Amino acid sequence: xxxxxxxxxxxxxxxxxxxxxxxxxxxxxxxxxxxxxxxxxxxxxxxxxxxxxxxxxxxxxxxxxxxxxxxxxxxxxxxxxxxxxxxxxxxxxxxxxxxxxxxxxxxxxxxxxxxxxxxxxxxxxxxxxxxxxxxxxxxxxxxxxxxxxxxxxxxxxxxxxxxxxxxxxxxxxxxxxxxxxxxxxxxxxxxxxxxxxxxxxxxxxxxxxxxxxxxxxxxx
Ligand code: DX5
Ligand code: ZN
Numbered sequence: 493x494x495x496x497x498x499x500x501x502x503x504x505x506x507x508x509x510x511x512x513x514x515x516x517x518x519x520x521x522x523x524x525x526x527x528x529x530x531x532x533x534x535x536x537x538x539x540x541x542x543x544x545x546x547x548x549x550x551x552x553x554x555x556x557x558x559x560x561x562x563x564x565x566x567x568x569x570x571x572x573x574x575x576x577x578x579x580x581x582x583x584x585x586x587x588x589x590x591x592x593x594x595x596x597x598x599x600x601x602x603x604x605x606x607x608x609x610x611x612x613x614x615x616x617x618x619x620x621x622x623x624x625x626x627x628x629x630x631x632x633x634x635x636x637x638x639x640x641x642x643x644x645x646x647x648x649x650x651x652x653x654x655x656x657x658x659x660x661x662x663x664x665x666x667x668x669x670x671x672x673x674x675x676x677x678x679x680x681x682x683x684x685x686x687x688x689x690x691x692x693x694x695x696x697x698x699x700x701x702x703x704x705x706x707x708x709x710x711x712x
Contacts, residue, residue: 494685496710498703499524499557499666501690502548503539503637510544511551513694518552520699521707526668526688527558527577528637534563534586535635542568542575549576557626559607559668559688561634562586565593573600581605581628581666584616594623605664609633610642614651621659627652629684632669637690641670646682653683673702677709 500522505513514525527545532538545556555578562568563586572580580597584606587593597604605626606616610633617624629652631645649667656663666686667679676687693702 494680496680496707497523497664497686498706499526499686499688500693500699500703501526501528501637501668501688502694503528504690504694506694507540510548514548514552517693517699517703518554520693521703522554522693522699524555524557524579524686525552526690527556528690529558529560529562529568529572530635531562534583535561537635542571545572545575545577555579557581557666559628560586561607564588566596569593569596570600573597573602577602579603579605579626581607581626583607583609583612583634585609585612590616591620591623594620598623598625603664605666607634607668608648608652610644610648614648614655617655621655621661624661624663626664626666626686627656628666628668628688630669631667631671631679634669638695639670641672641675645669646678649679649682649684656683673705673709676706677712680710 530539557579558577560582603625607628632639667684668688
């Protein structure tokens with residue numbers, strides 16, 4: 493049976509109370525904390541860096557999943573590894589040397605993966621599959637929380653699932669953007685096993701009610 497993981501994105505959390513927010517969302521059943529890093533260069537928004545990752549690290553035992561929306565990629569990787577990241581993903585268009593960036597993440601003891609924007613082809617995976625621990629399919633264009641799910645992402649998820657199955661490797665398949673109680677099952681049916689949700693969880697007063705409802709729809 494597929495092990496499903498819910499990964500709340502702290503982009504929609506209350507940053508004035510971040511420690512409490514991550515503790516509460518883990519207590520509510522989060523499996524992973526999704527940490528969105530934006531640089532106002534690769535994407536038109538500016539968020540949080542290694543200092544904030546280090547600050548929340550003692551508050552949670554679950555993995556911290558750092559989604560880098562930055563260019564260049566490499567020089568920030570060691571800092572996030574030292575700050576307690578467990579998973580680091582980046583957008584292949586943002587790296588001059590995709591194989592080197594993946595290796596750098598692994599050399600720092602983290603799981604490594606590539607992120608695919610709605611218009612980015614999965615062909616970036618072709619020669620690096622042996623260095624991939626996680627594939628992240630964007631179901632919105634990156635940069636902001638609260639956007640609507642782009643339905644074409646379902647086909648992309650299914651294509652990525654096929655590539656993972658063919659590889660025979662244990663690779664997580666994560667989807668990010670516009671995931672809600674209502675559409676999580678469709679993403680799972682397409683082949684995703686890890687679900688990022690920002691506004692759907694942090695936008696509601698009862699995190700556990702949302703996460704429980706997501707899990708109930710995954711179990712159907
Ligand atoms: C968008 C980020 C997402 C975002 C998801 O660039 O990568 O992780 O926080 O937010 P929602 O779930 O609100 O679409
Ligand atoms: Zn993200």
